[in-house]
Amino acid sequence: MKKVRIGIVGLGFMGTTHFRIYRKLGNAEIVAVSDVDPAKLAGDISKVVGNIGGEDNSKPLNLDGVKTYGAVADMLKDPSIDVIDICVPTPYHQKIAVEALKNGKNVFCEKPICRSLREVEELAVCARKSGKFFNVGMCIRAWPEYYHAQNLYKAGKLGRLRSAFFRRLSPDISGNSWNNWFMDGELSGGALLDLHLHDTDFIRYMFGRPTAVTSFGVSSVRSNGGTDHVITNYHFDNCLIVAEGGWCANKKVPFEMSFQMIFEKATVRLAGEGYKIYWESGEVESPQVGDSALPTGWHQELSYFVDCVEKNVTPEKYQNLDEIVDSFKIVMSEQESVDTGRTVTIKY
Ligand SMILES: NC(=O)c1ccc[n+]([C@@H]2O[C@H](COP(=O)([O-])OP(=O)(O)OC[C@H]3O[C@@H](n4cnc5c(N)ncnc54)[C@H](O)[C@@H]3O)[C@@H](O)[C@H]2O)c1
Numbered sequence: 001m002k003k004v005r006i007g008i009v010g011l012g013f014m015g016t017t018h019f020r021i022y023r024k025l026g027n028a029e030i031v032a033v034s035d036v037d038p039a040k041l042a043g044d045i046s047k048v049v050g051n052i053g054g055e056d057n058s059k060p061l062n063l064d065g066v067k068t069y070g071a072v073a074d075m076l077k078d079p080s081i082d083v084i085d086i087c088v089p090t091p092y093h094q095k096i097a098v099e100a101l102k103n104g105k106n107v108f109c110e111k112p113i114c115r116s117l118r119e120v121e122e123l124a125v126c127a128r129k130s131g132k133f134f135n136v137g138m139c140i141r142a143w144p145e146y147y148h149a150q151n152l153y154k155a156g157k158l159g160r161l162r163s164a165f166f167r168r169l170s171p172d173i174s175g176n177s178w179n180n181w182f183m184d185g186e187l188s189g190g191a192l193l194d195l196h197l198h199d200t201d202f203i204r205y206m207f208g209r210p211t212a213v214t215s216f217g218v219s220s221v222r223s224n225g226g227t228d229h230v231i232t233n234y235h236f237d238n239c240l241i242v243a244e245g246g247w248c249a250n251k252k253v254p255f256e257m258s259f260q261m262i263f264e265k266a267t268v269r270l271a272g273e274g275y276k277i278y279w280e281s282g283e284v285e286s287p288q289v290g291d292s293a294l295p296t297g298w299h300q301e302l303s304y305f306v307d308c309v310e311k312n313v314t315p316e317k318y319q320n321l322d323e324i325v326d327s328f329k330i331v332m333s334e335q336e337s338v339d340t341g342r343t344v345t346i347k348y
Helices: 015-025 074-078 090-102 117-130 142-154 180-183 190-194 197-207 297-313 321-340
Strands: 004-009 028-034 065-068 083-086 106-109 133-136 161-171 210-219 227-236 241-248 256-263 264-271 274-279
Touching: 004 015, 004 074, 004 297, 015 083, 028 074, 065 074, 074 090, 083 297, 090 106, 090 117, 106 297, 117 142, 117 197, 117 321, 142 197, 142 256, 142 264, 142 274, 142 297, 161 197, 161 274, 190 227, 190 241, 190 321, 197 227, 197 241, 197 321, 210 321, 227 264, 227 321
Parallel strands: 004 028, 004 083, 028 065, 083 106, 106 133, 161 241
Antiparallel strands: 161 256, 210 227, 227 241, 256 264, 264 274
């Protein structure tokens, strides 16, 4: 069997996470990596830190048989690569993604897709024209508990939504990233774009398009100029949907991602007690979701993308590009709402 040949750009937290996942997939082979940091290209990932995952980065990455490129432009021309996986800081996504597509590569690009709406729209045009496969790492769509809940809802098993909240709270991540880029609001978009986007996007995925957003936020608590904590009310008819995200807490505080969705027929929660469905009948269910070989949304989304490239099937199980563009518009409207103190109607 011919394996799908991968080139990873950026060997920081996300790049090394993806590296380890591909290494476990039977149908993927990492043929090349690119990074501007020579230490990473020598396998030294001792300075890489992430918010979840808990991998031991003191041991070097085994790059035997993997080509290393200091200049990404050279890697994008390498004919032995089928998929370019982009794990560099957000402001560099667009240029690399566009070049990769133009070079005939399939592209898996980490979230946020880009840093500005203009870049997103240009990239979307290029991706549609290219005829290549393009997915964005909106991993919460594929995260087992979230994916299970949205499947139940879309199958009509839960009835109408009454109210929902989503929460994503990270400890302070200053000092964790390459050149501390997350803490520069211009580069990362703050917690609002970098972290909270996951819930914005999941709400778009599960419930469709909100008409407007009302957001409150606080900036420059940990970062320089970024919105570091945000709470948003998404305007939908006849229900209340709220999401909160931030990275203001100190470094000792554990990471939290949680939700509670109250439907006509059940309340679905991912919280301290785990993932549970509290049916109105009184029954409490603890669905066994996920797969020990592919335990996270990162595993699920990458393994699915590789399978699609291998079989030449369009990867649309978890996303379509229109929705990804919508999510970006929604989150940028949230930024506008924080900045202006007004409710913002979303222009789709
Ligand atoms: N899906 C998720 O859950 C998730 C989690 C964390 C980060 N991310 C996203 O992944 C991307 C990377 O974040 P990270 O946490 O891995 O950052 P990081 O700072 O840990 O790593 C960035 C890496 O990119 C390299 N790099 C910088 N500029 C480069 C360039 N021009 N060419 C090649 N390499 C370059 C750096 O040397 C570093 O190794 C970001 O867009 C981030 O938002 C997604």
